[in-house]
Amino acid sequence: MGELQSSERRSALRVVGGILLSALGLAWAIPAALFATSPVRRRRGSTSDAKQPGSEEDRATSVPIASLSEVPDLDQGGEPLRAAVVASGLRDAWNRLDQTKLGSVFVGKRAGALTALSATCPHAGCGIDYDGSRRQFVCPCHNSAFSIDGQRISGPAPRDMDRLDVSEKGGTVFCQFQRFRLALKNKVPV
Amino acid sequence: MAAVKTPESNSASAPESKSASAPESKSASAPESSHAASGDAAEDSDSDDGWLQQRTGYRALLRSLLDHPVSGGPRFAYVFGSLLLIALCNQVLTGALLMAFYAPSATDAWASVAYIQDQLWLGWLVRGLHSSGASLLIIGVVLHMVQVAIYGAYRAPREVNWWTGLLLALLLFGFALTGYLLPWDQKGYWATQVATTLLGATPLIGSTLQQLVQGGKAYGNLTLTHFYSLHVFVLPVCLLALVVLHLALFRRHGVTPLWRRGADELARTTEPFWPRQAVYDLAAGTLMIAALFVSVVRTHGVELGAPADPSVAYDARPEWYFLPLFQLLKYFPGSLEIVAALGAPLVFLGALSLMPWLDRGSATLGPAGLSAAQRVRSLAVFALCLGGVALLSGLARRDDARNASFRRHQADAHAQAVRARTLALQGVPVAGGIAVYENDPLEQGRKLFAEHCAGCHRLDRMGPSDEDQKGPTLNRLFSRGYIEAFLRAPDSPAFYGKSPLRGGMKPVELVGPELTDLVEYVYSLAGSKDVDAAKVARGQVLFEDKNCDLCHERDGKTGGQGPNLLGYGSEAWLRGFLLAPASITYYGDKNDMPAFGKKLSDGEMSRLLMFLLAQRAASNSAH
Numbered sequence: 001m002g003e004l005q006s007s008e009r010r011s012a013l014r015v016v017g018g019i020l021l022s023a024l025g026l027a028w029a030i031p032a033a034l035f036a037t038s039p040v041r042r043r044r045g046s047t048s049d050a051k052q053p054g055s056e057e058d059r060a061t062s063v064p065i066a067s068l069s070e071v072p073d074l075d076q077g078g079e080p081l082r083a084a085v086v087a088s089g090l091r092d093a094w095n096r097l098d099q100t101k102l103g104s105v106f107v108g109k110r111a112g113a114l115t116a117l118s119a120t121c122p123h124a125g126c127g128i129d130y131d132g133s134r135r136q137f138v139c140p141c142h143n144s145a146f147s148i149d150g151q152r153i154s155g156p157a158p159r160d161m162d163r164l165d166v167s168e169k170g171g172t173v174f175c176q177f178q179r180f181r182l183a184l185k186n187k188v189p190v
Numbered sequence: 191m192a193a194v195k196t197p198e199s200n201s202a203s204a205p206e207s208k209s210a211s212a213p214e215s216k217s218a219s220a221p222e223s224s225h226a227a228s229g230d231a232a233e234d235s236d237s238d239d240g241w242l243q244q245r246t247g248y249r250a251l252l253r254s255l256l257d258h259p260v261s262g263g264p265r266f267a268y269v270f271g272s273l274l275l276i277a278l279c280n281q282v283l284t285g286a287l288l289m290a291f292y293a294p295s296a297t298d299a300w301a302s303v304a305y306i307q308d309q310l311w312l313g314w315l316v317r318g319l320h321s322s323g324a325s326l327l328i329i330g331v332v333l334h335m336v337q338v339a340i341y342g343a344y345r346a347p348r349e350v351n352w353w354t355g356l357l358l359a360l361l362l363f364g365f366a367l368t369g370y371l372l373p374w375d376q377k378g379y380w381a382t383q384v385a386t387t388l389l390g391a392t393p394l395i396g397s398t399l400q401q402l403v404q405g406g407k408a409y410g411n412l413t414l415t416h417f418y419s420l421h422v423f424v425l426p427v428c429l430l431a432l433v434v435l436h437l438a439l440f441r442r443h444g445v446t447p448l449w450r451r452g453a454d455e456l457a458r459t460t461e462p463f464w465p466r467q468a469v470y471d472l473a474a475g476t477l478m479i480a481a482l483f484v485s486v487v488r489t490h491g492v493e494l495g496a497p498a499d500p501s502v503a504y505d506a507r508p509e510w511y512f513l514p515l516f517q518l519l520k521y522f523p524g525s526l527e528i529v530a531a532l533g534a535p536l537v538f539l540g541a542l543s544l545m546p547w548l549d550r551g552s553a554t555l556g557p558a559g560l561s562a563a564q565r566v567r568s569l570a571v572f573a574l575c576l577g578g579v580a581l582l583s584g585l586a587r588r589d590d591a592r593n594a595s596f597r598r599h600q601a602d603a604h605a606q607a608v609r610a611r612t613l614a615l616q617g618v619p620v621a622g623g624i625a626v627y628e629n630d631p632l633e634q635g636r637k638l639f640a641e642h643c644a645g646c647h648r649l650d651r652m653g654p655s656d657e658d659q660k661g662p663t664l665n666r667l668f669s670r671g672y673i674e675a676f677l678r679a680p681d682s683p684a685f686y687g688k689s690p691l692r693g694g695m696k697p698v699e700l701v702g703p704e705l706t707d708l709v710e711y712v713y714s715l716a717g718s719k720d721v722d723a724a725k726v727a728r729g730q731v732l733f734e735d736k737n738c739d740l741c742h743e744r745d746g747k748t749g750g751q752g753p754n755l756l757g758y759g760s761e762a763w764l765r766g767f768l769l770a771p772a773s774i775t776y777y778g779d780k781n782d783m784p785a786f787g788k789k790l791s792d793g794e795m796s797r798l799l800m801f802l803l804a805q806r807a808a809s810n811s812a813h
Binding site for chain 2: 010013014016017020021023024027028031032034035036037038039041091093094095096097098
């Protein structure tokens with residue numbers, strides 16, 4: 001009888017021990033999970049940030065990339081111009097950045113209109129080069145090749161090069177720089 | 191070796207007793223299986239040879255950990271070691287989380303900690319748990335030592351365990367010292383300077399040691415990377431090694447029951463660690479962690495000071511557990527300081543480590559032990575050590591409590607910290623740390639002044655040399671003092687003496703209260719609220735009597751020999767002036783200043799105006 005009682009008590013103690021251990025674990029695990037994942041959620045105070053130039057919302061606005069006179073005419077045999085996209089006023093976690101390079105684009109004139117292609121390969125994100133002798137874009141990583149208009153010719157790339165919106169104002173070419181998800185058939189903004 | 195044998199013999203007997211009790215406790219199968227979940231999958235078959243067990247033999251390990259015998263049965267007095275382990279888990283976990291967001295560089299450290307504290311979800315909680323967790327460990331160490339001292343567990347054959355414990359405590363202080371600097375705020379920066387300077391005063395190797403630790407002759411990036419590497423890698427590895435050793439020794443010797451309990455009674459009442467002692471430990475641990483959470487939530491974590499600024503003095507105070515040493519330094523002047531800084535801790539540790547030999551009969555008596563009364567010498571040394579520490583700590587607190595200027599400086603430092611952290615919400619410029627003040631519109635206004643105005647105007651330390659100065663000096667612009675000085679000598683070099691406006695206005699020849707009245711009236715034109723109405727009324731009469739109004743209109747429309755004074759000194763007046771200084775309501779064709787306002791964006795204009803108008807406010811508050 002005493003044996004039974006003590007064994008029941010031991011079982012009860014085991015349960016209590018398990019509960020206490022779980023309580024301790026949860027007390028740490030819940031805040032830890034919220035803390036560690038907070039950068040993937042929206043930053044607190046982002047509503048006030050949005051009013052400032054260069055905030056997340058402002059990222060999709062156009063940035064100047066070249067002057068119109070230096071943009072080559074591809075129909076005349078010109079080579080696409082690789083232009084760096086530099087944005088200002090961006091945030092990187094705790095930093096406010098004045099001038100930041102976001103990436104580069106190939107600009108050119110085609111049938112009189114401006115075109116801009118993101119230099120990021122839609123396959124795995126490598127930087128695409130222009131091969132003047134073949135008049136093709138070539139990705140140096142996995143050998144995807146694209147026509148001068150960005151159409152996929154060969155290689156593992158799942159889609160054409162990503163076309164970006166460009167405009168011209170007062171002799172300056174502006175580009176609306178965007179990143180797209182990689183390795184997908186369709187162009188989906190990040 | 192003995193430690194390995196015990197669990198094996200236990201593992202042979204434990205399953206038997208379990209299977210024997212299993213048929214009887216069918217009703218209790220629910221709690222049983224809930225326990226099994228923590229064991230692992232194979233448990234439900236009731237077979238001892240689950241897949242994992244066959245391949246890893248993990249149950250033997252589990253039993254060796256859980257079934258360790260507690261001589262004389264579980265006691266709440268034995269919880270302190272486990273409490274320290276639980277508090278250590280808190281440090282490891284919160285430390286790992288902080289590591290994922292912290293940047294150990296002189297430019298980024300403060301900004302990243304401010305980001306953790308104020309912008310990440312529960313960042314203040316995680317940082318608070320880590321910082322207060324350090325205090326908790328120190329408190330836990332003291333309690334653990336007190337229990338060990340009372341029960342006599344420092345004595346033979348546990349001397350080595352006692353020493354590893356002392357070393358562990360020493361390591362904790364190493365963690366505290368290195369961790370205090372990492373936020374790179376004023377508090378950590380200045381307090382740690384004291385510590386490294388003392389290190390530098392070590393005989394012979396001091397300056398080399400100091401430079402090695404701080405990565406050069408002065409604080410900078412390398413100081414942080416060095417402290418960081420010590421704090422998150424070197425010290426933790428040492429700590430882990432010592433903890434393993436400390437626990438292995440503990441398992442070899444077991445707990446130390448109170449001396450008055452006989453060997454028979456102890457043997458009869460001995461129980462395995464799991465579940466009763468474990469539940470005691472966990473219950474106390476849960477209480478402790480709950481208290482930690484409550485205290486962190488109540489204070490919203492630990493304060494982050496303003497970013498480290500070598501040019502701004504700070505009343506450096508270490509964390510509370512360093513206060514005794516801090517206080518001790520006050521009593522050792524000049525070159526003797528090193529005696530206190532290195533000597534006192536050595537004496538302290540030396541005295542504690544010799545405790546096992548201080549009592550009569552220590553060597554001859556076995557584990558049966560001496561009563562507390564028979565250990566009066568060692569306990570007296572222990573009490574003296576703790577008492578000395580407590581006394582010094584109390585004295586340090588009393589000194590600070592009586593020190594009004596210290597409290598005032600603390601309040602200033604707090605206000606500065608709040609300002610810096612509010613500005614950091616906009617993002618810290620890449621120059622980092624104190625560059626956060628550039629986010630202040632006033633600071634930006636100052637920069638605009640330096641860029642656009644300081645070619646001709648002086649203000650504070652900005653401005654041209656004597657021969658290049660063309661416009662008025664703008665210190666205390668629009669304040670009563672500025673207006674008075676101008677009225678008395680408009681052609682002084684500080685006003686129009688060096689501009690084409692020279693000779694355009696005669697000095698005002700009033701003195702005494704009349705001058706004060708006129709100044710008050712001109713000052714009031716800006717619409718200021720802090721004016722003496724009687725003086726203003728008398729000043730207005732004087733303005734007309736002395737024919738000021740012949741040159742200066744006050745309707746905001748009409749031009750005259752001098753500027754129209756409607757709203758003189760107000761934001762609107764100054765804005766209009768900066769946009770069109772040559773307009774007829776300002777200096778007309780005598781104007782010599784370019785219309786800088788047109789070069790500035792709206793935002794820049796308002797920041798420059800804020801900066802210029804703040805000159806008046808700044809000098810008013812100084813009145």
